[in-house]
Amino acid sequence: MRSETALVFVTLADGLDQSAVQQWLTQLADFIGALEAPPRRGTQLASAVIAMGPRFFTRFADHAANNPHGLASPIRLPSASIDADIFLHVSYTSESRLADLLRLLWETRPTVVAIDVEHGYARADGREAFGQLDGLRNLDRVQRRRATTVDPGTLPEEPAWFTGGSYAAYLKIEQNMDPWAGLDATTREQIIGRHASDGSRLDHEPGHNPHSEGAFTDPSTPPHASHVRKSGPRGSLHDQNLIFRRGVPYVEEIDNTLHFGLQFVSYQASLRDFDVVLNHWMLNPDFPERGSGLDSLVANNLITFLLSGVFVVVPHDDRFPAAGYFDPAPEPPHSRKGRIHIRKSAVDQNGVPTNAEVGDIEFQLFESDGVTAIGDPARTNPAGRAVFPAVRVGNTVIIRESPSDRFEPVADQTITVDKANVLVSVVNRLRPTAPAYGG
Numbered sequence: 001m002r003s004e005t006a007l008v009f010v011t012l013a014d015g016l017d018q019s020a021v022q023q024w025l026t027q028l029a030d031f032i033g034a035l036e037a038p039p040r041r042g043t044q045l046a047s048a049v050i051a052m053g054p055r056f057f058t059r060f061a062d063h064a065a066n067n068p069h070g071l072a073s074p075i076r077l078p079s080a081s082i083d084a085d086i087f088l089h090v091s092y093t094s095e096s097r098l099a100d101l102l103r104l105l106w107e108t109r110p111t112v113v114a115i116d117v118e119h120g121y122a123r124a125d126g127r128e129a130f131g132q133l134d135g136l137r138n139l140d141r142v143q144r145r146r147a148t149t150v151d152p153g154t155l156p157e158e159p160a161w162f163t164g165g166s167y168a169a170y171l172k173i174e175q176n177m178d179p180w181a182g183l184d185a186t187t188r189e190q191i192i193g194r195h196a197s198d199g200s201r202l203d204h205e206p207g208h209n210p211h212s213e214g215a216f217t218d219p220s221t222p223p224h225a226s227h228v229r230k231s232g233p234r235g236s237l238h239d240q241n242l243i244f245r246r247g248v249p250y251v252e253e254i255d256n257t258l259h260f261g262l263q264f265v266s267y268q269a270s271l272r273d274f275d276v277v278l279n280h281w282m283l284n285p286d287f288p289e290r291g292s293g294l295d296s297l298v299a300n301n302l303i304t305f306l307l308s309g310v311f312v313v314v315p316h317d318d319r320f321p322a323a324g325y326f327d328p329a330p331e332p333p334h335s336r337k338g339r340i341h342i343r344k345s346a347v348d349q350n351g352v353p354t355n356a357e358v359g360d361i362e363f364q365l366f367e368s369d370g371v372t373a374i375g376d377p378a379r380t381n382p383a384g385r386a387v388f389p390a391v392r393v394g395n396t397v398i399i400r401e402s403p404s405d406r407f408e409p410v411a412d413q414t415i416t417v418d419k420a421n422v423l424v425s426v427v428n429r430l431r432p433t434a435p436a437y438g439g
């Protein structure tokens with residue numbers, strides 16, 4: 001079933017108390033229930049993903065300990081950020097269901113003070129507004145679950161109530177149709193990095209299945225700045241960084257002029273994974289190599305970022321959406337073993353965060369003598385995360401980073417493992433002459 005899309009941003013009044021917000025969320029659950037209920041003797045006509053915006057988590061200081069960790073250090077967004085409490089990603093085949101939902105929400109004024117709605121349409125031919133096949137290399141069911149679901153075993157920094165949730169990233173991107181129309185077919189393919197006819201990658205023969213593509217082997221085909229090379233650089237390291245894209249095209253009329261573009265929505269367990277694709281890769285002029293330039297869609301002014309936002313997709317709760325947020329944080333479970341999780345980031349010579357590659361850096365765990373290695377080394381993924389196998393709680397261990405050409409060495413860290421999951425932050429300073437990537 002092909003569905004149309006509405007992205008609904010709801011702002012609640014300032015200063016509401018907890019019980020007013022909880023009552024409103026209970027109503028929201030009923031509204032979504034009505035939206036999703038199949039008609040008698042029919043199939044479902046609509047469904048919605050429910051998410052909370054950063055604004056929601058500024059309301060209740062008493063529950064700040066339950067705030068999603070991913071909101072604590074915001075990622076850089078390319079345009080004005082949406083300041084809504086609630087984000088509903090609605091898919092529908094009957095617009096009357098969407099209209100009913102909007103009417104019900106509107107009737108909850110003055111608790112609700114504003115509702116913004118963005119639309120996108122189902123592609124009939126799988127092509128985005130520039131006419132290229134889109135959605136070819138997305139995640140399969142297994143990858144999707146792993147890449148989009150918050151799991152305390154891999155992201156222990158997230159609060160317990162958020163287990164099973166996800167993060168949504170939203171970008172409204174206008175596609176500048178007239179400059180695109182002026183480009184010849186070869187240039188367009190170079191910008192995207194795929195053949196227009198069937199979406200096969202430019203370094204493969206037409207007909208090659210995008211799902212069986214390997215790493216890029218040709219140094220310049222597709223070009224380094226092509227969209228697929230910047231957003232999906234491939235290889236065993238970069239393939240670890242996955243986001244699930246659910247973008248849809250839109251067309252709208254403003255002052256008698258038509259505007260076309262993409263309502264980009266992606267889901268991922270960590271906003272760092274989105275940050276890697278957008279900021280470390282696409283908008284980093286030194287990725288994949290120094291001087292590669294920005295993503296060709298941006299560098300050629302073919303797209304304009306209009307709106308941005310990040311949201312917290314709450315796990316289902318039978319009481320009301322985000323009910324778990326208001327519960328006291330549970331005591332961490334007792335555990336006889338604990339795992340150390342590395343969180344690596346990079347700064348430049350002035351201590352300013354950089355988009356340098358923080359993946360594929362090796363760490364080794366040692367006994368407290370600093371000599372006896374424990375287990376195999378662990379390597380960071382492109383978001384700078386690595387995890388060691390569990391050691392006994394109470395053990396004191398040393399964490400050592402292997403030297404690299406890119407970073408100034410950091411001191412060993414001595415840690416006593418005191419719980420099931422221990423987080424260790426490692427900040428590296430990029431060497432003055434080092435390339436941010438490679439090396």
Ligand code: HEM
Nearest residue numbers: 128132133134135136137173228231232262264277278303
């Ligand atoms: C209007 C803007 C955009 C257009 C027209 C566009 C179009 C496309 C097209 C035609 C493809 C190739 C087909 C496919 O692999 O699905 C693609 C791939 C992709 N895009 Fe975009 N895209 C846009 C923005 C973005 C943004 C903002 C991001 C992420 C922040 C992104 C991430 C990706 C990723 C991860 C892939 C898969 C690359 C691969 O693994 O080969 N795109 N896009």
